[in-house]
Amino acid sequence: MLTPVTEAFAADLRARLPEACFRELTPAYLEEPRGRYRGQGGLLLAPGAAEEVAEIVRACAAARVGIVPYGGGTGLVGGQVMAEGPAPVILTLERMRAIRAVHPAENVLIAEAGAILAEVQAAAGAAGRLFPLSLASEGSARIGGVLATNAGGVNVLRYGNARDLCLGIEAVLPDGSVLHGLKRLRKDNTGYDLRHLLIGAEGTLGVITAAALRLAPIPARTGAALMAVEGPQAALELLALAQGRIGEGVSAFELMHRQGFDFLAETMPEVRLPWARAPEWCVLIDLGLGAGQDPALTLEGLFAEAAEAGLVSDGLIAQSEGQRAAFWSVRESLPLANRRIGAISSHDISVPLSAIPEFIARAGPALARIGQFRINCFGHVGDGNLHYNVFPLPGETRADHEGRRVAIKACVHDLVDALGGSVSAEHGVGRLKVDDLERYGDPAKLAAMRAIKAALDPAGIMNPGVILRAPA
Amino acid sequence: MLTPVTEAFAADLRARLPEACFRELTPAYLEEPRGRYRGQGGLLLAPGAAEEVAEIVRACAAARVGIVPYGGGTGLVGGQVMAEGPAPVILTLERMRAIRAVHPAENVLIAEAGAILAEVQAAAGAAGRLFPLSLASEGSARIGGVLATNAGGVNVLRYGNARDLCLGIEAVLPDGSVLHGLKRLRKDNTGYDLRHLLIGAEGTLGVITAAALRLAPIPARTGAALMAVEGPQAALELLALAQGRIGEGVSAFELMHRQGFDFLAETMPEVRLPWARAPEWCVLIDLGLGAGQDPALTLEGLFAEAAEAGLVSDGLIAQSEGQRAAFWSVRESLPLANRRIGAISSHDISVPLSAIPEFIARAGPALARIGQFRINCFGHVGDGNLHYNVFPLPGETRADHEGRRVAIKACVHDLVDALGGSVSAEHGVGRLKVDDLERYGDPAKLAAMRAIKAALDPAGIMNPGVILRAPA
CATH class of the missing domain: 3.30.70.2740 (Alpha-Beta Plaits)
Incomplete structure (x- = not known):
């Protein structure tokens, strides 16, 4: 059984941690973007180093106080707030936002968990490299949360999910020990892969404090096109055609329905729509090519062959980086437009x-x-x-x-x-899909997950109620 | 404490399993390629389905009999033999070698654990796709063992390790439950990633019985070159140059020292050596390109720029697939030549x-x-x-x-x-490196690994003594 944060608990921590770790708990820490959950108050702590995180975790383990790790607060499944149960410690990583090192020759960057995704992208860019993870909330999401939820985004097709872009992690485990796993290695077969266990565990098995991230070369030439397709089947055939012609050069391939454009027109008139009259279905194709290749020509060739095959009826090929950015702005504005309309249910x-x-x-x-x-x-x-x-x-x-x-x-x-699919592709389980996981999850998998949780976090202090129901 | 296989235990299993599961234990099952370990006898079982594996595991869990999962027997760290302790069940996956399905449009193939790696490659090839994992023992290694050890090989640079090529697994856990995780999904964030936990666990957390594998398009054009470099630093600079010019088209980049050519000349005269007089250091570069590109020209361009930069002194560019195969034959023969010379210590x-x-x-x-x-x-x-x-x-x-x-x-x-490296990059820990893991492993990682092992396999039946020392 967990116990709530008390004055005595807080006073004890004040004696053990620097003053900078204590911040005022503003309402923002208790909200989440979809407004489904309202976190309860508790003690907000902002540690400045892994050892301070460890000190907090040890204190919470001893007192059986729950810990809610807090990144950028952008998660969509309520994993960043604890609405019920004894008042917890809210542990924000915002003070641990250093880029500890960049190794461009190795295509590796070491970031602390509180670094904002866009800052990581910028640091990689300043070193002439690409950190390819890209998603709508990249201006606020922090790398620790991005890894804890194994975020996806628009470049997964080419570069993989967050877990595929992480070579090693530093983390504090539920017993307060520090996992020193920041190796910059492409190959390391020395025992169980705890990195992949903590990635996607949404803070329930420990707190990621830093990560060694994989960078990629910046494509010499980039391009984008919007192509109208008759429907999802044509989109898939166009994808196969594009990958057959362009291979790994296809960085992103996004499907959009006309409904999204209508929502944009209704709620975000500042977003300039590319089509005078939007087709029912279209795809946004993004390319990253080598120096010798011309993206617009490549996309024209693709469009011509696709038109010949009856897959596309109309197309817009970006003639400048500005136009490419405008196409992406449309795609990236869809989540906010959806929020303004107000979904009954999002999947x-x-x-x-x-x-x-x-x-x-x-x-x-x-x-x-x-x-x-x-x-x-x-x-x-x-x-x-x-x-x-x-x-x-x-x-x-x-x-x-x-x-x-x-x-x-x-x-x-x-x-x-x-259809053999997943009810949470990239957002995670959080609190929102605990029931779904119980309903659709493989029983052997669930039993093994519970056994692992009990083994690593016997007191159940780490993000209680997320992924797995907290014991009654 | 484990107990040995007994006549009564075997008789009980005979009543519960089809006759085909019982095979004669020949000496080959007790040997490993480097001759460091000699397995003891035991009961050889060859289940034909996951449910039969589960039946065996349940019986072993109840009787506390150890299980040694056996793939192709090609592992180099003794993980496939149990030299000490109570006589175990040796569980060979050789009867489960079906390719269950190929989905070329999705770039997915479903293989049973006993399928030989070369068979998986061939099945992918027959569907017009590439299964990129490639290593010297691919004619014998089975896919279950390849995944259990997270094998690497020559194409990791472009396509990743075994774990990167696996979308889902079916496995029998130490309690005899069947993990149904053969999803064909690129994104699935529903709880802890047990796939990545079992991959690389070398059979100590369960038995992989089938896997959903990721395929790639077959590169339209392939090519290879040997280039003499002054030393390792020049090799790294050549790699950066190659990736800058050719991007993901660089499929493999292998370093070789003259000593290897000398060993080949001494022990395998049938292997035709490419150099009249081998340079001290050389690299084998392999390319997989799109239809519009010419590999030989690409390699010539690379060589010219590298020569200009003083990185390479001599080069051989394959003028045919036969010549490319000959280059690779040299590289792939090195392990056998080493074995014939007889290493004091291999790392x-x-x-x-x-x-x-x-x-x-x-x-x-x-x-x-x-x-x-x-x-x-x-x-x-x-x-x-x-x-x-x-x-x-x-x-x-x-x-x-x-x-x-x-x-x-x-x-x-x-x-x-x-230097921040790993004492087992791609071969795993097995029995050979249990001491090394204890010496060099992160204490928090080791403690978490032991907790996970105890939680999932409380009786310690799964591949006892591999990765983690068996309890006394």
């Missing part, structure tokens, strides 16, 4: 690549049996990852459909499960 | 890329303080992974140096450790 799902058309074809009619909705389906189709979000009709609000939310979610997730 | 190490020259510069003089040896240093320099093997002088045998083996190993491994 971050993945299915095997070839099952995408079937998923989209079946999900709409299945939902229509529950009620009438607007659906914005978009996402990283090259990774089999869709954001399938369900909205009220114009004039209605999400509150009008509150009673249907459970049925909508079950409808979408049951279909995903039937 | 599979990695260091940060930029530390390779320092490692090589310091290791030789450090060893010279112990005695006079021949050193064959070769390997995957693009991954920071060297095979640094120490041999007796001509006319001596390894037996003459038996007393120096411990000092040699400590000398090499201490230097690796000082």
Whole structure:
């Protein structure tokens, strides 16, 4: 059983930690972007070094006080707030934001957990390298949270998920020991891979304090195009065609539905829309090529062959970096537009690549049996990852459909499960999908997860209630 | 405490398993390539399905009988034999060798654990795809063992280690439950990544029975070159130059020392050597390019720029696939030539890329303080992974140096450790490096590994004594 933070506990920590570790708990630390959960108060601590994190964790373990690790606060599944249970320590990594080292010749960068993703990208860029992880919240998300949730984003197709971009971690384990695993090695087969266990564990098995990150060369030439496709099947065939012609040069391949453009027009008129009249479906293709290649010509060649094959009906090829940025601004503004409309239910799902058309074809009619909705389906189709979000009709609000939310979610997730997919592709489980994991998760996997959690965190102090239900 | 296999235990299993599961235990199952360990007898079982594996594991868990999972028997650290302790079950996956499915449009192949690596490569090839994992023992190694040891090989530079090529696994856990994790997804953030935990666990946390493997497009054009370089630093600079010019098209980048060619001439005269007089150091560069590119021209351009920069003094560019195969035959024959000479001590190490020259510069003089040896240093320099093997002088045998083996190993491994490297880059820990892991491993990592092992395998039946010392 956990106990709440007390005055005595806080006083004891004040005697052991520098003054700088104590910050005022402002409301921002208790909110999350989708407004589903409201964190309770507690003790906010901002350690400045791994050893200070360890000191805090040891104190919490001894007193059985829960710890909520806090990165940039951008997570979408409520993993950064603790709404129930005894008041916890909220442990923000914001003071640990140093880029400890950059090794351009090795394509490695060492960042502390509190470094903001955009800062890591900038530090890599200043060294003539690319840190390829890129997502809508990169201006706020911190690298520790990005790793703890194994974030995805738009460049997974070419460069992999967050876990694929991490060579080693430093972390504080639930017993307060420091895992010194910041190796800059491409190969290291010395025992169980704790890095991959902590990545994606959402702070429930320890606190990542720093990471050795993998960099890539900056592509000499970049380009982008929007191409109108008849539907998801044509999008997949276009992807295969693009990869066949351009190989690893295809950095991103994003599907968008017209609904997203309509939402942008309605809620974010400042975003300039590329199409006069948006097609029902389109893809945003991004290329990163070598010095000898011309992205616009490459995309023109792709479009010509795709048009010949009947896969595309219209296309816009960026003629400048500004135009490419404008295409991306459209894509990256979709989540905020969605938030302004107010989804009844949002789904971050993945299915095997070839099952995408079937998923989209079946999900709409299945939902229509529950009620009438607007659906914005978009996402990283090259990774089999869709954001399938369900909205009220114009004039209605999400509150009008509150009673249907459970049925909508079950409808979408049951279909995903039937197609061999995942009910959380890139956002994680957090608090939001604990039930889903119990419902759809493999029983042997769940049992093993519980055994690992109990072994490494017997008091259950690390991010209680996230991923696994906290013991009653 | 474990108990030995008994007649009664075997009789009980005979009543529960099909006759085909019982095979004669021939001496081959008790040997390993380097002859360091001799396995004891036991009960050989060859299950034909995951459920039969589960039945065996449950019986062993109930009776506390140890299990040694057996793939192709090609491991180099003794993980496939149990020399001491109560007689175990030797569990060979050789009957589970089906390619269950190939999904070329998704770049996925599902293989059972007993499928031989070369068979997986061939099945991918028949579907117009590449399974890029490639290593000297690919004609015997089985995919389950390849994953259990997180094998590396020559294409890691471009395509990653075994773990990077695995999307999902089916496995039997130490309690006999079946982990159904054969998802064909690029993104799946639903809880702890047990796939990455079992990959590299060398059979100590369960038995992998099948895997969803990631395929790649077959490069349209391939090419290879041997280039003489002045030394390791020049090799690294040549690598940077090659990647800058050719990007992901560089599939492999292997360093070889003249000593290896001398060993080939001495022990394998049937291997045709490419150089009339081998340079002290050379690299084998392998390219996989798109349809529009010419590998030989690309390599000529690279050579010209490298020569201009003073990095290369001589070069051989393959003019045909046959010549490329001949270059690779030289590289792939090195391990067997080494075995025929007979190493006193072999080291599979990695260091940060930029530390390779320092490692090589310091290791030789450090060893010279112990005695006079021949050193064959070769390997995957693009991954920071060297095979640094120490041999007796001509006319001596390894037996003459038996007393120096411990000092040699400590000398090499201490230097690796000082440079932030790994004492097992791609071969794993097995039985051979249990001591090294205790000596060089991070204490927090070791404690967490022991906690995980105890939680998932409380009776300690899975590959006892591998990676972690078996409890006394």
